[in-house]
Amino acid sequence: MAERLFFFLCALVAISTAVGMVASRNPVRSALLLVANFFCLAMLYFTLSAQFVGIIQIIVYAGAIMVLFLFVIMLLNLGSPEAQLQERELRRPLAWLLAIGLFLVLVSQVFLVVNAQPQPHGAAGTARMIGSAMFTQWSFPLLIVAVLLTVGVIGSILLARRRSA
Amino acid sequence: MTAVPASAYLTLAAFLFAIGAAGVLIKRNPIVIFMCIELMLNAVNLTFLTFALHQPNLQAQVAGHVFVLFVIGVAAAEVAVGLGIIVVIFRLRETIDVDSVSLLRE
Numbered sequence: 001m002a003e004r005l006f007f008f009l010c011a012l013v014a015i016s017t018a019v020g021m022v023a024s025r026n027p028v029r030s031a032l033l034l035v036a037n038f039f040c041l042a043m044l045y046f047t048l049s050a051q052f053v054g055i056i057q058i059i060v061y062a063g064a065i066m067v068l069f070l071f072v073i074m075l076l077n078l079g080s081p082e083a084q085l086q087e088r089e090l091r092r093p094l095a096w097l098l099a100i101g102l103f104l105v106l107v108s109q110v111f112l113v114v115n116a117q118p119q120p121h122g123a124a125g126t127a128r129m130i131g132s133a134m135f136t137q138w139s140f141p142l143l144i145v146a147v148l149l150t151v152g153v154i155g156s157i158l159l160a161r162r163r164s165a
Numbered sequence: 166m167t168a169v170p171a172s173a174y175l176t177l178a179a180f181l182f183a184i185g186a187a188g189v190l191i192k193r194n195p196i197v198i199f200m201c202i203e204l205m206l207n208a209v210n211l212t213f214l215t216f217a218l219h220q221p222n223l224q225a226q227v228a229g230h231v232f233v234l235f236v237i238g239v240a241a242a243e244v245a246v247g248l249g250i251i252v253v254i255f256r257l258r259e260t261i262d263v264d265s266v267s268l269l270r271e
Contacts, residue, residue, distance in 0.1 A: 007169040011177045018181050018204055022188035027197050034200050037181075041207050044174070048214045053233050057210075060237055065203070065244050072248045073196060076255050092191055099187035106179035110172050118171065118218045124226035130234070133227040138235075145238045152242035156249035 007047060014040040027078050031069050038062040050125040174215040181208035195251050195263050199244060206240050 017037040021030045038061045045054035123129050134142055181204055188201030210233045217229025255261050 001168070003168045007173065011173070014177065015180060015184075018184045021197075021200065021204070022184055022191065027194055030197050030200055034204065037204065038207065041211060044177075044211065045214055047169070048174070048218050050214045050217070050230055050233075053210075053214065053230050056234065056237060057207075060241065061203070061207070065241060068244060068248060069196060069200060072252060075252065076196075076261065078194065078196065078261075095187050095190035098190065099183040102186055103179055103183035106182065107176055110175040110179060119221055119226075120218060121223045121226060124217065124223055125230060129223070129227050130230050133224070134231050134234070137224075138228075138231050141235060145235055149238060149242050152245045156245045159246070159249035159253050 003047065007044070010040045010043045010047075013037075014044070027073050028070065031066055031073065034069075035062050035066050038066070048125075049120050049122060052125055052127045052130050171215050171219055175212055178208040178211040178215070181205075181211070193262050193264060195261055196248070198263070199247055203240060203244070206236055210236055 014037050017033045017040065021033040021037065024030045024033065038057060042054040042057040042062070045051075045057060185201040185203075185205035185208065188204070189198050192198050192201065213229050213233050213236070217226045220226045220229065251261055254266055258266060260266070
């Protein structure tokens with residue numbers, strides 16, 4: 001019962017922060033609501049016995065990536081009220097209609113597919129299991145992700161450099 | 166261990182994904198569009214972890230967790246390059262409104 005209550009609370013906060021992020025016109029407010037959303041999702045990851053991924057979610061997403069977002073918002077001075085972009089009001093109903101359709105399609109699949117029972121091993125979410133799997137079974141995909149991150153870093157440095165020379 | 170059915174998690178993930186898709190269509194600020202894409206990626210991560218808990222053997226469960234970490238890594242690379250592009254566009258055109266940045270169409 002307590003688990004259901006906890007899930008319900010986290011889901012409620014996650015849904016309301018997600019809707020608030022899309023509805024808000026201030027990008028700073030959107031970013032902070034998204035941080036709250038990531039925290040709620042991390043709590044849900046904990047309930048799915050994924051401790052390591054939950055911690056990584058908080059450190060990497062809420063800690064690093066969202067700070068990068070806030071940094072760029074401040075750098076471009078988009079937080080001030082006169083810099084707010086106008087929303088495209090006309091396309092709004094169509095976009096929401098598309099989103100509702102997408103949601104209904106996904107949920108129909110959810111109730112067709114799932115009748116499985118959870119099979120918690122407990123050890124699956126630990127850093128030891130994930131690390132040993134990542135460096136043995138998944139070492140080649142790990143290398144590809146490493147190359148991708150290196151290329152991303154070099155590319156963003158090249159993009160940010162002023163071409164004065 | 167978990168008394169909450171998997172369909173509840175998956176419905177929540179579907180809702181978050183739909184909200185993110187709506188945000189990508191509605192917003193004109195590319196930074197907020199990126200945030201909506203992050204929200205969609207997180208919804209997918211939630212489904213990965215839900216299905217990982219329902220796998221019978223341990224190796225498949227760990228594979229789901231590893232895949233979530235890969236998604237987080239790719240999202241980090243995407244954000245770094247995307248925000249770099251946004252800064253360059255702002256430097257060139259003094260605006261980042263996605264409707265006014267139509268250089269390839271003209």
